[in-house]
Amino acid sequence: MTPLPIGEDPDADLLRRIARGDAAAARAMVGAKLPRLLALATRLLGDAVAAEDVAQEAMLRVWRQAPRWKSGRAKFDTWLHRVALNLCHDRMRRSRREVLVDEVPDRADTDPLPDAVLLTAATSERVGAALQALPLRQREAVVLQYYQELSNVEAAEVMEVSVEALESLLSRARRRLRLLLVEDGHDA
Template sequence: MDMSNSPSISGDDAEAALLRRYAAGEDAAARMLATALTPRLYGHALRVLGDTAEAEDVAQDALLRLWKIAPDWRSGEAKVSTWMYRVVANLCTDRLRKRRSTGLDDIDEPADPSASVEQRMQDAARADALQQALDSLPDRQRQAVVLRHIDGLANPEIAVILDTGVEAVESLTARGKRALALALAGQRDALGYDNDG
């Protein structure tokens, strides 16, 4: 698909404009918005849940919810991407709660097929160690750490997504980082990290 003549999806206004165009019946606007949002939503869900199938389901469910509210979207009240992250965060929390009640705790991390076997094994060990460390965090700390340090969102946006204050986000991420450091302490050599790196 040639996107050279398509409008940019970089700004919040562009996302809201695409959503309005979709609500007006323009299917291409929905495809463009989904193309822009899906990788971020899927990536966040994957990091929180640690399961590709569940992450795909969450991203798809979040987009369906966006399409349903499109006709009623009120520009200026929330950024489309912030609203979407909040939906994904809530869906992930629901799945984590359900998982705990059904006992599904051990989920394999997918390997990167483009690297060498040795590199894939190293990457898988690192990803597994990180996922296990993330899994050990309380849900809200995990959400805050993933949104801040993996997805790269700012604390005010995270506060909106998690429905809390900026100070609470700062506390959640700080405690989460300390807990991750403790959980990963002593694994540098096993994970192939040099002491000076």
């Protein structure tokens, strides 16, 4: 594999191939991007089914946008994260207009699990609930940096804020998460 020219977007070649209708390139793009989009949407929405819809719609937009993509304006990955965030925002706005049901049905899993798995699942559930309780912009900052592993610069670009604003959001989010987890009766 030849190294990319300095400043070349690592996704540029796949996008060019997708624009030409290359199905293998589309599969490669889906394989590379879909898991991260699913994780992002799941953490923001708290709903795996809605997250799948968002991730699929974002991938459809990649397919549609590929012929018009102009390298150099924005990094493709940044654009894709922004698309996913916008789709999540749309989904949340729509769900606010619908009748909300506060109860989530319990899973019908009767198999006993090892203690370690139960503890991990319980911790993950508490953290997930605390994450959902954060204001949207704070939740986005946390998800982009900690779960999506974007740098401060990349996360700020996706959120269309300055790095300083992102750092402020992260700081407030960490304080709020600590408070929520302590209130929940667990050390943060």
